[in-house]
Amino acid sequence: MTAIAARLTPPWWLRSNAGLIGVLVLIGAVSIVGATVSDRFLTLGNLLNVYEQTTDLALVSIGQTLTILSGGIDLSVGSLISLTSCLTSGLINGNPDRVLPVVAGVLALGTLVGMINAALVVALRVHPLIVTLGMGAILQGVTLLYALGPVGRVPRSFNVLAYGRIAGIPIGATVALTLCILIALLLRYLPLGRQIYALGDDANSARLVGLRRTRILMFVYGASGFCCAATGLYLAARFGVGQPYTGVNYTLASITPVVLGGTLLSGGRGGVIGTMFGAFLIALLNNLLNFMDVSKHYQLVAQAVIIILAVSIYVERRRME
Amino acid sequence: MSGSVEIASQVAPSWSVRTVMTRFGIAFALPLLLLLGGVMSPAFLSPGNLSNMLLQFAPLAIVAMGQCMVMIVRGLDLSVASMMATAAVIATGFSGADRDVASIVAMAMVVAMAAGLLNGFLVTKRQVSPFLATLATMILLQGFRFAYTQGAPSGNVPPFLRVLGSGKFHGVPYNALVLLLLAAVLGVVLHRSGFGRRIFIVGGNPVTGRLFGIRSDAVTIACYVISSCLAATAGLILSGYVGLVDNWVGQGYELDSIVACVVGRVSLRGGRGSILGALIGAAIIVILANEVLLLGIPIQAQLIIKGIVIVAAAAVYTRRDGS
Numbered sequence: 001m002t003a004i005a006a007r008l009t010p011p012w013w014l015r016s017n018a019g020l021i022g023v024l025v026l027i028g029a030v031s032i033v034g035a036t037v038s039d040r041f042l043t044l045g046n047l048l049n050v051y052e053q054t055t056d057l058a059l060v061s062i063g064q065t066l067t068i069l070s071g072g073i074d075l076s077v078g079s080l081i082s083l084t085s086c087l088t089s090g091l092i093n094g095n096p097d098r099v100l101p102v103v104a105g106v107l108a109l110g111t112l113v114g115m116i117n118a119a120l121v122v123a124l125r126v127h128p129l130i131v132t133l134g135m136g137a138i139l140q141g142v143t144l145l146y147a148l149g150p151v152g153r154v155p156r157s158f159n160v161l162a163y164g165r166i167a168g169i170p171i172g173a174t175v176a177l178t179l180c181i182l183i184a185l186l187l188r189y190l191p192l193g194r195q196i197y198a199l200g201d202d203a204n205s206a207r208l209v210g211l212r213r214t215r216i217l218m219f220v221y222g223a224s225g226f227c228c229a230a231t232g233l234y235l236a237a238r239f240g241v242g243q244p245y246t247g248v249n250y251t252l253a254s255i256t257p258v259v260l261g262g263t264l265l266s267g268g269r270g271g272v273i274g275t276m277f278g279a280f281l282i283a284l285l286n287n288l289l290n291f292m293d294v295s296k297h298y299q300l301v302a303q304a305v306i307i308i309l310a311v312s313i314y315v316e317r318r319r320m321e
Numbered sequence: 322m323s324g325s326v327e328i329a330s331q332v333a334p335s336w337s338v339r340t341v342m343t344r345f346g347i348a349f350a351l352p353l354l355l356l357l358g359g360v361m362s363p364a365f366l367s368p369g370n371l372s373n374m375l376l377q378f379a380p381l382a383i384v385a386m387g388q389c390m391v392m393i394v395r396g397l398d399l400s401v402a403s404m405m406a407t408a409a410v411i412a413t414g415f416s417g418a419d420r421d422v423a424s425i426v427a428m429a430m431v432v433a434m435a436a437g438l439l440n441g442f443l444v445t446k447r448q449v450s451p452f453l454a455t456l457a458t459m460i461l462l463q464g465f466r467f468a469y470t471q472g473a474p475s476g477n478v479p480p481f482l483r484v485l486g487s488g489k490f491h492g493v494p495y496n497a498l499v500l501l502l503l504a505a506v507l508g509v510v511l512h513r514s515g516f517g518r519r520i521f522i523v524g525g526n527p528v529t530g531r532l533f534g535i536r537s538d539a540v541t542i543a544c545y546v547i548s549s550c551l552a553a554t555a556g557l558i559l560s561g562y563v564g565l566v567d568n569w570v571g572q573g574y575e576l577d578s579i580v581a582c583v584v585g586r587v588s589l590r591g592g593r594g595s596i597l598g599a600l601i602g603a604a605i606i607v608i609l610a611n612e613v614l615l616l617g618i619p620i621q622a623q624l625i626i627k628g629i630v631i632v633a634a635a636a637v638y639t640r641r642d643g644s
Contacts, residue, residue, distance in 0.1 A: 073452075123634035127589055130454075134632035137576065141624030148621075206408045239496055252399070297472065300464030307457045312447045 019262010019270060022310065026260070027284060034288045050283045052170035055162075056238075058230050058279040059176045060254040062183060063114075063227030065275045068258055069187075069201035071267030072128035076117060077228045077254050079139035081247025084110055086293045088144055089152035089242035094243025096155045107229045113139070114225020118217040128221075134249065143244045150241045158180045160241055162238035172234055179230075180276045183223070187271060196220060201268030256303070257282060260310050281306075347586060347634075348601050354608045362615050372492045374611055377494035378563070380405075382603040383555040384574050385475035385581040386507050388546030389599035392582055393511075393524040394541045395591030396444060396451035400459040404436055405571030406603040407462045410474050410558030413566045417477030425479070429553045436462060437549030440540030458577075466568060474566050477499055484559020496558045503551070508596045520544060580631045581606055586638060605630075 034041035060077050067074040084106045093104045113135070120131045164171040187193035195216050198208045207213065231250065236242050255265075257278030263270025285306065289299045358365035382403050391398045407430040415421035436458050444452035478486075485495050511517040523530040523537045530537045555574070559565050585602030587594030607625065613623045 010617075049613070059615065120632065124632065125639050126632060126635040130583060130589065130635045131632055133576065133579065134628040134630075134635075137624045137628030139628075141626075141628065144621035144624070145619060199602070255453070255456065259453060264455055295468065295471075297464060297467035300460055300467060302464075304457050304461035305463055305561045307453070311449045311453055311457070312443070 005073070020277065022262055023274055023281055026306070026310070027277065027281050030281065030284050030288055034284075034291065037288065038291045041288065046287070048168060048170065050280065050287045051173045053283040053287070054276075054279045055170070055172040055176050056234055056250070057253060057257055057282060058173070058180065058276055059227050059231040059234060060250050061257040061279050062176070062180050062272050063224030063255040065258045065261070065263055065270065065272045066196065066220045066279045067224050068255075068263055068265060069130065069200045069267055069270060070196050071203055072217070072220070073132065073255075073265075074114075074117065074122070074221060074224045075129060075132040075251055076113070076139055077224065077231075078249065078251030079136040079143060080110060080113055080225060080228040081232045081235065081250050082242075082244055083139050083143040083146070083247075085236040085239075086147045086151050086232075086242035086244055088233055088236040089240075090147060091152070091153040092154050092158070094155055096157055099155065099158055103233060106233060107226060110225040110227075110229025110232070112225070113224045114221040114228075115218050117225070118214070118221035121217060122214045122238075135198050135216040140244075140248075145165060147242070147244050150243050153241050154236055158237050159240065160237070161234055166202050167218050172237075175230075177276065179227070180200045180272050183272045186243045192216065192219060197268055199267075231310035255305055259307065289294065334494075337602045347584065349600070350605060351498060351601060351608070354605065354612070358608065358612045358615060361612065365612070365615055368492055370611070372489060372494060374607055375497045376487065376489075376494040377610075378467055378604060378607045379494065379500040380559045381574065381581065381607060382500050382557040382564070382600050383503060383558070384571075384578040385553050385585070385599040385603045386504065386596055387551035388578040389582050389585070389587045389594050389596060390507075390511065390520065390544045391415065391451070391548045392406035392579075392587045392589060393520055393591060393594045394544045395527075396541070396608075397455065397579070397589070398440065398545065398552075399452065399455040399575050400436060400440065400462060401478050401548065401555075402571045402573065402575040403459040403462040404433060404549050404552035405556030405574055406569055407432060407436075407466050408553040409563075409566045409570035410470055410568070412478050412482055412557055412560040413474060413476035414469075415476075415479075417479055419479050419481045422479050422481045425482075429557055430550060432462075433549040433553035434546055437546030438542065440549065441538075441545035444545065445538035445541050463568075470568060472568070474568060476566070478560050478564060478566065482557055482561035483564060484561070486558045487564070492574055495532075496562070499554070499558065500519065503554070504596060504600060507547075511596055516540075516543075521592060577606055577627070578603075580627055583631050583638075584634045587637075590633075 021307050040046055048077050060081065064074055064077060079234055087109070091105075113212060117128070117132055117135055120126065121128050129163060135244070161172050173187060187196065195206070195211050196229045198209075198211060199213060199216050203213075215277070228247075232247065239246070257275050258270070260278035261264060261270065261274025261276070263274060282303065286299055289302060294302070355366065364370055384405070388401060390396055397529060411429045411432065412425050414428075415425055427623050438459050439461075440451075443449040443457070445452050485499065488495050489499070511520060519530070519535050521539050522533065523540045527537045530540070556571055559570055563570060581602035582594065582599050583589065583602070584605055585595075585598030585600070587598055609626055609630065610623050613626060614620065
């Protein structure tokens with residue numbers, strides 16, 4: 001009987017990467033449609049543009065992947081992005097000398113806010129959904145107390161983060177990709193990485209074998225906060241100014257690439273590489289719809305349909321296991 | 322263990338002082354908050370201000386009741402705000418005269434039912450997490466709305482809806498009367514009917530429900546449909562209150578309705594909650610928001626207070642349940 005079961009189960013590379021294969025198939029499908037729509041779609045120049053447009057979503061979603069893998073979720077990302085982007089441009093205020101200290105400070109602040117989320121989850125024993133929802137409201141309030149409209153400005157040199165290219169390769173997106181690879185290695189090879197999966201898969205067993213939940217969550221939510229701060233910096237660089245509502249859509253948008261990349265919302269399964277491809281898929285899809293002259297409004301519909309298709313198909317896989 | 326005890330306590334509520342305190346203790350926060358407001362400013366307790374608060378209370382309370390039913394079946398409905406805005410856009414989609422009110426209501430309800438069915442279908446038949454399913458529906462509705470209005474909604478809200486949303490009858494807002502009617506019906510359905518009992522059983526433990534021969538999926542789907550329809554109702558009312566429509570009528574109501582339910586002791590884990598709790602939670606939010614204004618605190622601080630309230634309420638309840 002086990003022999004039959006063994007023969008029926010898909011090979012290991014399919015099993016552990018099924019989500020990844022799904023997103024790659026979707027990317028392939030969008031590419032084929034794109035190639036038939038326009039000759040320029042599959043050119044290197046256009047693909048590099050899409051890669052560049054992936055930056056913000058990729059950055060937030062990498063952190064979000066970690067919180068979801070650990071069995072939680074971070075709903076404070078949008079407000080934290082707004083806050084950090086406002087603080088970046090507000091504190092730099094056009095002065096190139098302040099860039100380095102402010103960037104360091106903003107990244108530290110993001111990490112700290114994430115760690116406070118983790119501390120509240122542990123200390124109050126409240127579901128992360130509620131804690132980060134509350135934290136999101138608090139941070140949005142703080143952001144609006146700091147600035148009711150666009151605030152400050154960043155020096156021209158700071159724009160490099162968003163528009164700069166070295167030998168044609170966009171800098172911002174490459175920073176995101178590097179971060180993604182580092183975290184993927186951490187998840188795969190460091191004990192802490194394995195512990196994140198263990199905690200997300202079965203919190204009770206993780207406790208019984210003596211995993212230190214506090215430490216794991218501190219890392220996971222701290223990393224998510226760090227990623228939000230990085231996104232805030234990127235957006236401040238892109239728009240040249242911080243806006244108090246700039247991050248509002250990212251809270252929910254950050255979850256889409258994670259799910260598209262094959263990470264289960266219930267935790268314990270998935271990875272950041274899939275998320276990176278998920279973010280790329282969304283950027284590619286929007287790019288395709290632009291080529292097809294589809295109005296911005298229908299792009300939302302297309303995105304929702306893709307989400308619904310993806311999550312419905314993945315369920316089949318979960319049942320099979 | 323807790324599941325079966327839960328069901329028993331819901332089916333046959335005991336009315337000892339202790340159970341009443343644990344279930345509705347939060348209700349005592351209401352008079353305290355009102356008193357606090359009265360001390361801060363005499364204008365707070367004036368009939369005019371109270372009636373205005375009631376006016377703001379009704380739409381939120383209507384949405385919160387739907388959110389409550391979804392939460393009892395272990396769900397979450399993030400699409401309510403999007404549904405409200407969609408209903409509001411529908412309200413201005415016709416000629417703007419009273420003869421179209423019936424068509425508007427019918428149209429809004431059809432869209433709401435479709436959205437609720439989609440939510441319920443994804444959650445039960447495809448086992449998508451409620452968070453994700455309703456998120457997708459939220460984006461879908463938003464997309465259709467933007468595509469329909471091309472980003473710039475125009476048109477007028479019929480006078481009937483305006484009166485319903487902002488008019489008062491001897492100081493009592495009409496929308497509060499609508500709320501009263503809906504609350505009475507839903508209260509009976511949830512707490513006094515066989516269907517309501519099934520909702521609690523499915524929420525307490527879906528497997529037990531199936532063993533009892535309850536069609537868990539149908540019950541869950543019904544809850545999502547009810548929530549969408551209530552959100553659409555609130556959207557129509559709010560469009561009458563605002564008078565003109567943009568694409569974001571009702572923005573923030575998904576957060577507020579969840580906060581209201583958590584404060585009103587509806588459990589995120591399902592199986593526990595009450596219509597009364599949702600109403601009390603919504604009332605607390607409205608009163609707090611009003612007091613923040615009275616104190617002269619910047620209006621942005623409302624968000625901060627909401628955030629603290631939801632986390633604190635959840636923390637207190639977890640501690641008390643000892644889970």
